[in-house]
Each structure stands twice: as structure tokens, then as C-alpha cells.
Amino acid sequence: MTCTIDALFARRAAAYPDRIAVHGDDGRLTYAELDAQAGRLAHLLAESGVRPGDVVAVCAGRSAQSIVMLLAVLKAGAAYLGLDSKQPAARRDLILRDASVRVVLADKSSATGLGGEDRTVIVPGEEQDAARERPPARPTLGSGSDSDSDRTAYVAYTSGSTGVPKGVCIPHRAVLRLVVGADFISMDSTDTFLHFAPVAFDASTLEIWGALLNGGTLAVAPSGDLSLTELLRFVRDERISVMWLTAGLFHRAVDQGLTDLPHLRHLLAGGDALSVAHVNRAVAALPHTAVTNGYGPTENTTFTTTHTMREPVDSATVPIGRPVSGTGVLVLDDRLRPVPDGEPGELYATGEGLAHGYLDRPGITAERFVANPYADVPGRRMYRTGDLVRRQADGSLEFIGRGDGQVKIRGFRIETGEVVAALTSLPGVSRAEVVAQRRQSGDRRLIAYVVGAEGAKPSALEIRRRLTEILPDYAVPSLVRTVDELPLTANGKVDRAALERRDTAERPEVNADHRAPEGHLETAVAGMWSDHLGFDGIGADDDFFELGGHSLMAVAIIAELHREFGVEISPIDFYLDPSPAGLARSVEKAGVTP
Template sequence: MTSTAESVHAAFERRAATFPDAVALSMSGRCVTYAELNARANQLARHLRGKGVDVETPVGVCTERSVDTVVALIAVLKAGGHYVALDPRQPRERHELLTAEAGIRLILTQELLLARVSGLTDVLVLDSDALELTGLSTTDLALPVLPDHAAYVAYTSGSTGRPKGACITHRAVLRLVRSSNFLAVEPDDAFLMFAPLAFDASTLEIWAPLLGGARLAVAPPGAPSLAELAETVVRERVTVLWLTAGLFHQMAEGPMARMTTLRQLLAGGDVLSPHHVDRTFAALPGIRLVNGYGPTENTTFTCCHVMEAPAEGDTVPIGRPVTGTEVYVLDDRLRPVPDGESGELYAGGAGVARGYVGRPDLTADRFLPDPFGSEPGARMYRTGDLVRRRTDGVVEYLGRLDHQVKVRGFRIEPGEIETVLLAHPGVKDACVVVQTPTVAEKRLTAFYVCAENVAAVDLRELLRRSLPPYMVPAVFARLEALPLTRNGKVDRAALAARQIRERPETNADFRAARTPVERQVADLWADLMGLDEVGVDDDFFELGGDSLLVTRIVTDIAERYGVELRPRDLYLSSTVAELAEIIDKALSPGAPAPAPSGADAATTD
């Protein structure tokens, strides 16, 4: 019988006792049973206890996707602590900030990532020969960890230039993954662990299968192409997959039909396109498609819209509250608005975070007493999202009430980026907005005013040193002055609507294409980035390229030339000339066959 005062790891331990010989993890042909996973986590947990980890101790985790990563997460919870993800793709300056903000005194990492975190605080290398655990007990620790103790802290962008860490409890995780009304988990299911650990989608990916007696299929490290992702899904017999809205749209335009093992597909993090919803049902008849909505502060999902047939209408709703969640649509005086009228969405229930770590002022502003809750001390989270509830109870998303945006599934406060830009001594003013070159694509664009000629490449490098990659704008545009509204505020709508087709400043002078392949690759890049022209020596990432565009380019080249590239090829050969040379060599007589596009070719984003 399930205890009402249970922790995440206690729920896992019950599953391990019930299904000891069932496969809990699989990765590249390797399988780990529930009993083995539990035993390894118990040994590591005891080692962590010896390192000083106790109830409410924050532990940093900086790892690539691996079996060791999953063992580490369970072990941290068993030791009483909570994990704080340090994304390997983020710069060291960001790691320094989060380590200090969260009060981390121990970081778990891997040998290949040691240099990224060495010197920040004490470090434990999980795959080191020096880490000897075999002599430690494999039995459960049975520590008094309660539902309201922290399970993890997830950092999101902050409008003041300082990230904020939402403290998520064991109770909140259990509310998401057990007995949910949007997801049916069976013992024969397999979930793909694909999202970065720092992205709260990983909460669902990891804990739903492990607490439901299913299998967690760990995707190899790196950013796969669309074809490689589809191949991984089929090879691992994945039945449940979560994708960001941007990647979902790309897969719907690409190899969605190959993923025949899927029975449930979740997408979210941004607005879904009805066109791509319909394409998915055409590609995978019988699929159950879920549009998931929710801020990190309410533990991944607040509302979900479950679809078993093509979309109806011009928009995809965010649906109904998930199990254990209350949704209120309120006016600016916290009064419920009638169905059909717009209001701000407030989320209550078991999924609400404890607040922001070390930020009592911000916590008080966003986490309010719940006047509608039935439990004493209940709180609700103010999302800042404008919605309306239909008469049938389905909620529709209308937009943001502030400047916060979502790009590639990540919630971003433009103010945090603007703060870093304004720290440059030559920048007088700056504004970051989202532009939408196509219906299904978004990009961050930074407009700036400078007293002297500040190079865009220098600003890009400034941001790369202190912000995560997803927060570095794709486009930088210099203006004489930022446009203002009649009220004297920056006219963000005008900036978002401004077309920028000029080739951006890069470290290379413009050089035109000379060969047919160079011209075709240059035209492909220009088309995807909405530019009038691209030089053959221009760097893909200086032009504003990102990991989603990498997958588009790799897929297009495979279809056009029959040349199977890997994302890593574009990271290593990031100019038109370099990429064209790879294609020419692959097409030349006697050239060796292209490398297989299996998951072993996945690369670091």
C-alpha cells in the first residue's frame, strides 16, 4: 500500500522490491535490473553520507547521460540530499554562480567533465577507478526523508540578471509521475531519457518509469540528428517519448513515421502547431499525443491536453489540470473570471515548489497564499501566463503578461541577457526579443545601441562566457536608438516584427561560393536563417545557428546528396566551405561509405 508520507526513493525502493529482476535501465545494449540499480545507489548513498551529505544537503550533478547519472540521482536522494543539475554545455561562470547560489559543497561528475567543475568545490568522479564502493552495504538506508523535503533544485532565467532556483519537493515529484490523468505507465513501457538534466522535462522522463516499474532507456550523450533520434527510439523499443515543441515540429516534418514503437508522445515547452499535430497522427496512427504545459515552479506539468485524433481548430489547448493540481484563472484582484474570459493562470496543489532558494522576496512575490485551497497553509504559484477556460473545462493559452519568452522549450527572461549586454562598457542600451521567421520556429534577437563600434562577435562571446547556450541570441542588430511606444517604453512589438535579412557581422570577410555544392549549402543556410546571403567562410554559429538548425541541415544534406553526416561534423566543420568539402569528398568516386548514423555517432550539443 502506498504511504502518504513517502519520498521519491522510497517509492523506487518499493518497485525494486516488487520487480527485482525487471530491467530498470538500458543503454547501448547494457541492461541494469531494479535490484542492481537499487544496490548500486545504496552503496553510493553510503559513500555520500561519509562525504557529509544529509537531509536537505544540495549536491551538484554535472554529467552526460549515462547509467552513472541515474545511479547518482537515486543515491543523492537516498542519502537525504537533493540534486542540482549543472549542465555540461553551460559555461564555467554559470557553474560558479549556481554552485554559490545553491550552497553546493559537493559535485558529482565524470572523468571527461572534471576540468569543467574542478576547483568549484569538492568533487567526486563517478567513473573513476579511485571510487571504490564494493565493500559498502547494498541494503536500503531508510533515512527519515519526508515528502516536503527537497528532491531537486532547478534553475531558470531571472529578469534581474540573476537565475532563480525553484526548490522541488518529493511530494511534488510524486504528484507528477504517479496515478496521473495524462500518462498511463505500464511495466512493459520504455521511456527515453533524452532531455538535459537541468531541464525539468527530465523529472518526468526519469521518475515516471522508475517509479512505475517500467524501463528507462538512456540515450547516448550528445545531440543526435533527427534520423539518429528515430533510430534510438526504435532500437531501444521506446514506447513513451517527450520532445520540446521545436524538436516535435522538426520530427513531424521528418522521420516521425519511423518511430513505430511509440504509443505515447508528449510535447511541450512552447505552443504546438496544429499542422504538425495532424502530421503526427498521419505518420503514427493510433498514437496518443499529449500537449504538456507548465512552469518549473509547478513541477514540469500543470495542464495537459490529451489527443487521440487530429487537432480541432487553429490552436492546440493546454488542456485540463493534471492530477493533484488546481488551476485558477484570476483577474488582477485575484478574483475568478467567468469561463470564456481571459485571466492570469495560478497553479495550486501538491506540485507547487517550496519557493526560490535564498530568494525570500521573489518567493513572496510569486508564491501566494491559496485562498481557494482546502489545506492549511496552501499556496499557489503566479505563472504570468494569460489563459481562458472554456465552458468544457479545457484551458487555452493566450500569451505572457510580462516579457518572459520560451525558445526551444527553455523559459528565458530577456532581462537577464540584457543585463549582461549592458555590462559591456560600449553598450548604451539593449533589448532582447523573440522573432518568428516561420510559424514553427523562434529565435532570440538582440538589438543594441552603442557609442562606439562594438562588434557583434564580441557581444556574442561575452554572452557565451556567462550564459547557457540557449540564452545566446541568434541575431545581433545594431540600432541608432531603440524604438519607443507613446508611453516612452521600448517598443518590443516593433522590434519583434522587424525583419533582419542582412548578413550579420562575423569574424570572416564575405567570400562568395565557387562550386555548386558551396552555393547549395550557402543557400540552405541562408534560407533556414532568413538571410539574403551567406559567405562560404562564415561560421554557422556566428550566423546564429543552433542545435535545432544543425539537425535540419544534417537531414537536408542526407536527403539531397545521400551523404549521412552527424551533428558533430557541423560542430567541427562549421563554415560553408568546410562542410561543402566534406560533401564533395563523400561524393567523389572511390570514397569510403559514410559513417553509420547510429546512436554511437551522437555528439555534444
């Protein structure tokens, strides 16, 4: 498609000037207002030295103004780089330096610590009065040529096996192929899309541009951590028709109940393997809703294949389906030969969704984006996903697993090599290995096994604390075990399978001395934590996050407390006193008698 995101949005704004484009806690904007505000901010970016082809970082919470920022970057001819404000400052700085970012757009709450000697931070609200008189800017390079659609629209950073994250450069054409004329979903001006995913996560690509490039409305979920009850209430109240959830959140939403969403037309889920039982419960609970399993690496722009279900799944796994429009797939062996149907092979992606490669990483780009020997046009490439699949008799694909050290945790892609590199960089750590253990719930958790240097036994608690300073929270292992030696296979390699099978039920090291839970409420909360965390002997004063808990698990526990005791516990109350005793006090305060 010979166009750009900003040029196509300008057409939509001209066609639907008075229609609501986006609304959030900070207000609502029509298509005309969004176009004008983004145009003025694009002028400001140009005056600040931003040139076509530059990378501009955007660090902001969920809001209507964050959408203005993204569109303004594109209107300036630049590419946006979404930053997660929850990431450690050291990691954000590493990404900013790696991408050679000179200008950052941020909201007031996220602006601290983003500047530097050669980096300018712009808080658009503070510039609004000065920018108000500027004329709206038209797309900088909006001629509609092939070169326009091949420009980089955004850079998304993913985990790197060497310990350094790598930026994936996604062109405009790849985004347009996903959301314009898509064959896996119908999108039009009557739709209201949920915007819940962080901009740093490529699920936001479908949410934002699926709405705005089809004349629909983008409903921005309230900023901050939402309980699942609050999120589903927002979906119902805002009459959301299209919603995308990570696999983990999808499973928990099904467990809580999806019966009161009359306007939800299409529910998409992905980022990890979906449970057949949960999919079938969702299909039964939402007879008016299409449920789609979406599969795809960031390098092929959100979705490579999809499988939509309106009837129960009768297979052992949920298929990942067939390629979306503008995309092709090949299932090949290790010599790049096609494998027969029913046989496992590695999945390669082709077509318009392919990224340019990794920012300033020609070596690893050449390793993963390889020449396509089956292309009709010489020079075409294919992306080696590293995922093992098999093609079924009906032509759909079944996901088998990874062929390397890459794992998915809570929908985020993690190279275990990056976590190992971070571990072995810590003082007192000689060797380390990281595995992803799948639990009965179907979710995975990262477990690190660490060997101390020269007989030392480093503190597991201190290791996790140090990791939070250099890794995003989803990449910090839920559990760190110190061991004398790592088990080896017969050929001398670390036996990862043996580590995955190890019993990990013992309570990990935490700051609090162990105190057994007292009374009904403390005992009930500690029991819930044991079920979710997989540990025995949780103490009444143990810290949830020291035990390896995370926000998605906290949401699930809050929902379980609601079912058990009929009370609404705020995520803020959970975070202020994250112990069984503290949560028991919150339940008691909400009106439950101990």
C-alpha cells in the first residue's frame, strides 16, 4: 500500500471531522481536533530539530494527549519509540542512547530523568499556548509514493540474547497492511476500540491505528493499574466493540466472567498459548462475539497468523491459524526445505508486514531476516521466527514451541540469554541459568538458578533487587535459587529440562521473618497467594513482590477476594501493604468480619 499512517489519517479527518476520534480521562478529541493538535505539535518538533527519519521517544501514560504525540511524530516525518515509564531508568537510558534519540515527548508525570546533554524533553501541555497559533502541519512526506510507505513508522524494543535490547524498525506499509482492509477482522467507523496496551508493546499498534485509520473511536482506559473488574466495567460502559488482551489477562477475564459485554463484537487474544478450556468458555459466554487467537512476533507487526472461533475448539491445542492479508508463511526444516503437512518445522514469515530489521544491528538483522528462496521477485526476504509449528490437514498452523531460548511471560517476549547476562554481571555471581516453568494454571514464570563466585552464596533477595534496576519487571525472575552447581547433560551442556522439573515449592528468601498466618482472613489470603505463586509456607508478613508476584497476578487475587468475600479491594491498597496481613486488614476494612 503506497501511503503513510499520517496521510491516511488526514483523509479520515477530512471525511469525519466532527466524529470523536479518541477519548480518555483527559478529555475527548474529534478527528479534526486531533489532526490540528498533532499538526501544531509536529511544527514544534521541527523547530526543535526533528528531521524526517529521526527517532522521537514518547513516554506518557494512557491518555488522549499521548495519541496526539504519536501522530505528531509521524506528521514530522519521524518514527516514534514508545517508552514504558515503569521500566528501570537505566534501561530507558540504554534504549534512548541505542536509538540516538535527541528529542523526547513526555507527559508531566513521566518527564523526570529523560533529558541529557544532547537530549531535549518536551512536555506538550507546557508548550500548548505557544503552539496554539501555529498552523496545522500536513504530513511531511505525504506524496503517496512507495518510498513513503517504506519509511519507518515506529521502533519497538525487544529483548536481546546478548543482554542488550534491540530496536525493531517497523515501516508504515506494515502497519497499514495490519489495519486497512484486513481479512481477519472487519473494522469500520462504527467501532470503538479499547486502548489498554502500553505504547511500548506492539498490541497498541492494532488498538490505536485500527481505530483511527478506519474512522472509529479509540476509548483510552484510565491510566494506572486497573483491577480486572474495573477494566471490564470500562469495556461495558464505553460500549467497546473490539478488545485485545494478552493470553494471561484473557484467561483471568474468562475466569472472572465475560457475560455482561453486549457490545463486544470481536475479542482478540495472544502473546502466548491460549488454553482450549478458556477459549471454549469464552465462546460459550459470548455467542455474539468472534474470539480470535492472534500469533505474531514484533518483527512482523503484531499479527502473522490468526484463528477465529465462534464454535468450541475440539483439538488438543488452539490453532494459530492462517496468515493475515499481506503476509505469507513457510514451514521449513533446518536446510530451508518445506516440510510435509503434519511434520514439525520452523515458521518463516514473508510479505508486507516485515520490519526493516534491527536498528543499527546489521549482523543480527542478517541472521534473522534472510533471503526468501521461494519468492517470485528476487531480493525478497523472510523472517526466521524461531517458532516450531506444524501445518494441519485443513491448512491451519499448530504452535509447538520455541526452538531456542526465547520465552513469553505475560505476553512479553524475553530472551533468557539477556536475563542470564544480567545475572552474571552482578558481583558474587559466577554462573547462572534461567528457565520458564509452566504451572498448572497454564501461565509461565521465570526461575533463575545462580552459582556463587568462589564459593560465595549471594542473596537471592539482593539479586532480584539488583535485577529490577536493569531489567523490565516482566523479565525479572519470579524466583531466584542459589545452587552449588548447574546440572549438565551428557554432552556437557546445562540441563535446562532438569532445572524445569525441579521442585520449587519452598518459600523463597524475603526480608520478613516468617510468621504463620493467624485467623481466618490471613490464612485465606496466604492460601490464595500459595495457589498463585506456587510456594508453600507463606508468612503473614511476606511481601508479595519480593515473593515474585506481579501486577497481573495481583489483579487475579483481587478478583478472587471479590468472589470469596464480596468486597472490592483497590490495587492501590494492595500495593501500599502487600502482605497477607495487610490484605486481610483491607478485606476487614471493606466490611468482612474476621
